[in-house]
Amino acid sequence: xxxxxxxxxxxxxxxxxxxxxxxxxxxxxxxxxxxxxxxxxxxxxxxxxxxxxxxxxxxxxxxxxxxxxxxxxxxxxxxxxxxxxxxxxxxxxxxxxxxxxxxxxxxxxxxxxxxxxxxxxxxxxxxxxxxxxxxxxxxxxxxxxxxxxxxxxxxxxxxxxxxxxxxxxxxxxxxxxxxxxxxxxxxxxxxxxxxxxxxxxxxxxxxxxxxxxxxxxxxxxxxxxxxxxxxxxxxxxxxxxxxxxxxxxxxxxxxxxxxxxxxxxxxxxxxxxxxxxxxxxxxxxxxxxxxxxxxxxxxxx
RNA sequence: GGUGGCGUAGACAAGUGGUAAGUCAAGAGUCUGCAAAACUCUCAUGCGGCGGUUCGAUUCCGCCCGCCACCU
Numbered sequence: 001x002x003x004x005x006x007x008x009x010x011x012x013x014x015x016x017x018x019x020x021x022x023x024x025x026x027x028x029x030x031x032x033x034x035x036x037x038x039x040x041x042x043x044x045x046x047x048x049x050x051x052x053x054x055x056x057x058x059x060x061x062x063x064x065x066x067x068x069x070x071x072x073x074x075x076x077x078x079x080x081x082x083x084x085x086x087x088x089x090x091x092x093x094x095x096x097x098x099x100x101x102x103x104x105x106x107x108x109x110x111x112x113x114x115x116x117x118x119x120x121x122x123x124x125x126x127x128x129x130x131x132x133x134x135x136x137x138x139x140x141x142x143x144x145x146x147x148x149x150x151x152x153x154x155x156x157x158x159x160x161x162x163x164x165x166x167x168x169x170x171x172x173x174x175x176x177x178x179x180x181x182x183x184x185x186x187x188x189x190x191x192x193x194x195x196x197x198x199x200x201x202x203x204x205x206x207x208x209x210x211x212x213x214x215x216x217x218x219x220x221x222x223x224x225x226x227x228x229x230x231x232x233x234x235x236x237x238x239x240x241x242x243x244x245x246x247x248x249x250x251x252x253x254x255x256x257x258x259x260x261x262x263x264x265x266x267x268x269x270x271x272x273x274x275x276x277x278x279x280x281x282x283x284x285x286x287x288x289x290x291x292x293x294x295x296x297x298x299x300x301x
Numbered sequence: 302g303g304u305g306g307c308g309u310a311g312a313c314a315a316g317u318g319g320u321a322a323g324u325c326a327a328g329a330g331u332c333u334g335c336a337a338a339a340c341u342c343u344c345a346u347g348c349g350g351c352g353g354u355u356c357g358a359u360u361c362c363g364c365c366c367g368c369c370a371c372c373u
Contacts, residue, residue: 107336116333160339238337268337
């Protein structure tokens, strides 16, 4: 089940910095296959709004963990981790190639690369409904009784986290023996980070948003609705789909949607920067050449 | 020209004679379970300007400036 010391390449960075492109380039150069680490691109049908790479852009490089889930159902980190590990095993042992993990979902990458202890626990809607009525203070008390270990580290003011923690604790039994210390790393990763100065990134995000609209993002949302994706669920998907749903429901005009969405994407990009900033393993690069050099050295050992 | 109303942070906006709510934006963060999510922190010595009344004015008065509405 475990992979020991397998070299993997990990490409991270905020949205709109060109991760997909450089990943394909490196995959071709170093004989790799790509594993997406994007919490929304796993869903089928969310293409334009998530900026999913097209067949043509893949240039023949196999991509894993895209289009593997229905947007109607919730997909979780635990599932991601499991499937990504499987994909890595397949790429390393069957294909004898270099796995390249690429994406902006820092938490997914952390779960995978640092081997977080995540037994699969499906959402319990009934329980959630009940818990949602309680205050954070009450929730925190409940969690303390159920899983004092988890309660110690949790953000006690965050209802979302508290509810999920309670859900997990209940599912696993009275005192879950989760391993909260980082497990030994199973992979030998090389982290490459892509970023841009704020001003440039802002501009790129805006241009890309207009391009997405031109390319039929609104039609895509309508199609998803027709296929039975509720507006409520669409809003849960965040960013483009959240604002698209509000627009289709008539709560926002098209231009309001564009402006609010643009702001939201920028805020998201900053959150990604905050996340990746603290991982000192990341080599922040400016050019493709730098990336190539790093990878060559990495594989040479 | 007249009459009335308004003028509070980048935007919206509440408010009081006793020392400026809130929301958004912006910035900084958190992170082992919905992570494109959720959460935390910071952000007006100053309420259009100048005077006056007052122990004290953003709040009352006067003038000026600007905007809006209506009237001539």
